[in-house]
Amino acid sequence: MKPDNRPIGIFDSGIGGLTIARSVSMLMPHEQVLFFGDTAHLPYGDKSAESIKSYVSRIADFFIDNDCKLILLACNSASAAAYPMLHRLHSETHPVLNVIDPNVEYAVKQAYKTIGVIGTKATVTSRAFNRKFASAKPELKVKSIATPLLAPMIEEGYFNNNISQTIINSYLSNKKLDGIEALVLACTHYPLIKNEISRYYAEQKSNVEVIDSTDVIAAYTQKYMQKHKMLAAADRHPEHQFCVSDFTVSFQKTTNIFYGEAVKLTHVPIWG
């Protein structure tokens, strides 16, 4: 079998998706990652589905022009709004994966009767999780709330302190989440506050499993690539590339929060 050494295109609205890029590159060190963060339009959480579709569509062309073998939408808002369109347009030549399917596949295998989902307004309003859960396991009750302040809070470095814990507690004490047995972190920023979320439930003496999607998504991607014989040669140590549609020093500084180490951002001014 001939290895496929083309890069994996990983997309996010900003740089939160670097958590997924990191997880993918740790799990599959021979794969080259081409990351694109649409910092010109971030955050997607407040944007309409129509706008998100138009942005994602343009960036998919960028991945295809750069010979990516696979496109991973590492952003829940983008997955919710634009995955069906992207899959329809490109999947015959370029498989498209999203971050919702892996979480749903994982969660429906567990014994939960009631599951919670937190994410941006765009993700929650789309009801993409509700539809996918309803289709995979109709008896599962899904309770979702938008938690729009969490992503900017994390981007500004507010986590593991009294401010972040206050905001997290305020959201999670919402009665709409009462009775959940697990909580899906449906935003690529949230792995950074997983411990604080777990601490909230521990203090409440609630037995709620917090589903950190990062590893689930990387494993799903690997399994997909194995099945479709898309893996790269095992002797490679490729350099990754990290592109953004708008460049600021602040974005550059924040990369290490999400990627675990500083990476060099390249400005690709798709929108001029």
Next chain:
Amino acid sequence: MKPDNRPIGIFDSGIGGLTIARSVSMLMPHEQVLFFGDTAHLPYGDKSAESIKSYVSRIADFFIDNDCKLILLACNSASAAAYPMLHRLHSETHPVLNVIDPNVEYAVKQAYKTIGVIGTKATVTSRAFNRKFASAKPELKVKSIATPLLAPMIEEGYFNNNISQTIINSYLSNKKLDGIEALVLACTHYPLIKNEISRYYAEQKSNVEVIDSTDVIAAYTQKYMQKHKMLAAADRHPEHQFCVSDFTVSFQKTTNIFYGEAVKLTHVPIWG
């Protein structure tokens, strides 16, 4: 003198600038306001100066196409990044006002020796306030810090509660602001947390004047229009128009926070 009944174009990156639109329409009830919120790109606070210039430039064309007599950049990030360019391009036919000059003009008349400025990263990084203060009153010491979480916090309805007070206290206790006698609220969202900011200083027993720019800016705009004979006829009760580059139900719902009453947003898809 013939009255000038053309609309005033008021621009913001989102809908926070509705605080200025409100103040202008209350002070000059005969004037028609054409508001444009660039919700497709909001927030500007994290964007580069180059991107902000390109967005603002396109929206200035919209105001000119819609026969506005004056363009008011009711957004500090936009004023900091794009005002000089816009002034250079259009001021001969369409005067352009920004929200930095009125605050600087007001503050230099007071007896302050040290003044603080809080705003977005784009506003603070630009050093536009520092430059303007240095030019108007070189002996005034200016201390500025970026407070990027405040705008999303307010947009999500978090003010006058323990979360907002915790975040505000965290920012204002920054040692970089030590010794200020006044604080300029250099973001159109911040008037909504003026009371909380004042409360922080009262609790600290610090005598810091909090400069709410909204009324200062409206008065500056009125004075400019009087001086240049641009006022509308005094018997008019025009209907205002509120446009956004991206429409979501959430934006629509939030208008009343900033404008004091709900207004109907019209989607003008400049960017498709």
